[in-house]
Amino acid sequence: MNKSINLNALALMNMGLVNAPVIGELPPIENSGQRVVVAKNGVFIQFVGNWLEVIKRVGNISASVPYGSIEEKIDLRFKKFPREMFTQFHEQAKASFPNEAFAYIHWNRETNQICLVPGVVLKATGDEISYGRVDIEDGWQCIGDIHSHPNSIAFYSELDNDDDKTGVKCSFVMGLDSEKAMNSLRGRFCVFGTYTEMDASYT
Numbered sequence: 001m002n003k004s005i006n007l008n009a010l011a012l013m014n015m016g017l018v019n020a021p022v023i024g025e026l027p028p029i030e031n032s033g034q035r036v037v038v039a040k041n042g043v044f045i046q047f048v049g050n051w052l053e054v055i056k057r058v059g060n061i062s063a064s065v066p067y068g069s070i071e072e073k074i075d076l077r078f079k080k081f082p083r084e085m086f087t088q089f090h091e092q093a094k095a096s097f098p099n100e101a102f103a104y105i106h107w108n109r110e111t112n113q114i115c116l117v118p119g120v121v122l123k124a125t126g127d128e129i130s131y132g133r134v135d136i137e138d139g140w141q142c143i144g145d146i147h148s149h150p151n152s153i154a155f156y157s158e159l160d161n162d163d164d165k166t167g168v169k170c171s172f173v174m175g176l177d178s179e180k181a182m183n184s185l186r187g188r189f190c191v192f193g194t195y196t197e198m199d200a201s202y203t
């Protein structure tokens, strides 16, 4: 077997490809994983993880293909990000002001709890921050992160887009005004470089 065949098999193992059924349900993804679903109404990515199931439309189909249609969806296992998480991060962001602050968001598979784990800051300025990895305790997993924009509003910079372009995660930005008050908060689900802005129902 030559190398290109192995790489092709590996690519499909990493992200499978199915068509949306005309009749009946999309067959479930066993346990967890991700795949591309080609449907009559577009091309979708489906991701099933411990904390999240998402079906995200990522492309158009201009031809009439003989498949079924599917709908976008986002199902969070824990339904909402707790308000305390943002209150706690606001304190961290005030303490780091006028430099940026950063924290990982960890989720517990057993208890459904969410906690913030501040990143080990390597360097921070008013518009950039670099941080090291942190240990993850048993039963917990990292599902995303949050950072602050001091003296600014919450928006996603090119740097933020670069940080969020791989894998599946949630990403929050908190804007702080010159008085260190939170002036804005934005969150999004990042799915392999595509983004879905969160609405208030998630927080």
Ligand SMILES: [Zn+2]
Pocket: 147, 148, 149, 155, 156, 157, 160, 173
């Ligand atoms: Zn940013």
